[in-house]
Amino acid sequence: MPATIRDVAKASGVHVSTVSRAFSAPQLVNAETRAHVLAAAEELGYRPNRAARALITGRTHNIGLIVADIANPFFPPLIKAAESHARGRDYHVFVADTNEDAGVEEELVLALAKQVDGVLLCSPRMSNTQIEQLSREVPLVVVNRPVPGLPAVVMDVAQGARLAVEHLVSLGHREIALLGGPRGSWTNREIRRAATLAARTAGAELVVLGPNAPTEESGSAQAEAVLRAGVSAVLAYNDLMAVGLIDALDHRGVKVPDQISVVGIDDTALSRRTRPMLTTVATPTAAAGRAAVDMLLQHGDDRRTTALVTLQTELVIRDSSGPGPHRTAGPGRRQQPPVDGVASESRE
Amino acid sequence: MPATIRDVAKASGVHVSTVSRAFSAPQLVNAETRAHVLAAAEELGYRPNRAARALITGRTHNIGLIVADIANPFFPPLIKAAESHARGRDYHVFVADTNEDAGVEEELVLALAKQVDGVLLCSPRMSNTQIEQLSREVPLVVVNRPVPGLPAVVMDVAQGARLAVEHLVSLGHREIALLGGPRGSWTNREIRRAATLAARTAGAELVVLGPNAPTEESGSAQAEAVLRAGVSAVLAYNDLMAVGLIDALDHRGVKVPDQISVVGIDDTALSRRTRPMLTTVATPTAAAGRAAVDMLLQHGDDRRTTALVTLQTELVIRDSSGPGPHRTAGPGRRQQPPVDGVASESRE
DNA sequence: AGTTCTGCTGCAAACGTTTGTAGTCGCATG
């Protein structure tokens, strides 16, 4: 029923190939002819069928974007940035949600494979080998995890975690809990590694609680464990968990930051919503979305360019972190992270 | 480079049509042959090319989902529900974000038109005529707005607004502000209509502030106007604005609900995050997502079934609404909405 | 034995585009 290129050809008295070129290679066709064609097309309400075009060119001008949980406030800014960046390059973004499930993740990549030119895989829960395998089906750019041989964009959460721990130590905290994230998350491993190292270096003790689902409920659920651990400060895997923890502590009458300091990671919109406002590590999510789109698109033209982009993070000090029981130095508020912070070696 | 149906045919010694049937019409092919074919396909890592299939069948097994703002916590539950519901029926959902822009909205529908079997248009900002026009390009189901002649699923926000106003009146409030939403929003008009009527019926005064962007910032920005209006209670277009308003009032030292009561709409996750926790109108977003998918899918088989699905809303009383200056009756907390509440006539 | 039926498979056309090749025309060049 909808008009095809053939109808337009008939209506304007030229061959279909001329119509095709009138759209996709204007310089190859006489301006006058082209005007005719375009007018006829407009008249008929013709829209090129992208499926047919994709069939022959092999490019769909779509890119897939897979996230673990669209309801996690970490993702929307990344999605929006990727979308508008892609739209500027005449690409459309199809978002899909895996529910934090590695199985669904694989299924989605496979399903998307033939209808997009590439997939942005955000915070994958699959194994590296699984991911490598999938990359043979469709060009992949991984976000929030380096995968050997694949283009990836990661945030330097190791630096963020280190800054957070140093911040807490400088406030006098000597016993710190790390509220771990989901298993399978590279970010989680990075944070644990860096936080452990930073704590040891500073002479503080770090107790790791987890792995946990990266949700508010899960943060609340760990409140007991945190109290039992007898720490004076907590670094959480993300803002969501930090918020859940603060809530649960509040319910138990434990004051933040007076009795326990809490630091989050991500600097989502939520972090300004808590009472007290959350000290957290800001991750450049929008920049990550744009960078991932760029890598995917140039990955088509050029082969294997920069394989790994690392974006810097930053500590944002608000009100949920305060002096610890052992007052030592305490340079206090408004600390800026060192600009020349060492980028983490991003292996695995 | 990737294996095609022809490679599989060659490898298993049958004709391509047999391979095709082995996948899409198993009962038409001998079980033994089929096993052979499937084995060969597996061996070659064959994946059917959906673009090619779509070209001939006319069905892509994809559905588009367009939302105004993916960062608005109202949408993720709807998106997730639609996604998992669709996945159960072997459909994939492509989500796109319009940034609350009617122009982008139209562009996206057009772009999606040829690569999906239908589009779910959530909270459209376009005009009805624009929408009707687009519905000739691609099957449409509209969410959060009835459009004559098109299938739609709406929430009975009118009832919700009425319940909210009655709740406030019963607490003794006589002067109530309505913090309006974005222009072009049907929901906004419904709320205003119902709230105005309910206030008049109950002998209260309703002052309308707006239209406003449906954001937290916008809610905060209206704090001055609310105070100037001299009201004792506010009904906001959505939770986001209610939250922003509460924040701004808090900053000015105005106590909620002691000095001003605030009621939101949507019952997003945010509403449990505020201090005090937000009284709000719960909208069944997940159910709406599922219903919309159902309508779109059956719209294909059967022609024009139920054109309009209306989902009930419910008042959730928490802590941001309290006694007003004129104490009258005050049945108070834990009020349940009447089950047999009259559904609003949902025109335009 | 002839006929119809059933179960399976092959053939080939179609879906709506793109694109390499070849053709036409007029015009300038040698």
Place this chain on the structure above:
DNA sequence: CATGCGACTACAAACGTTTGCAGCAGAACT
């Protein structure tokens, strides 16, 4: 005047599927 060229356009073959139709066995009727 033949040749070459440039600008344009037509032709036709692809891309990877699906599907109506026809063919062909063998089984089951009459």
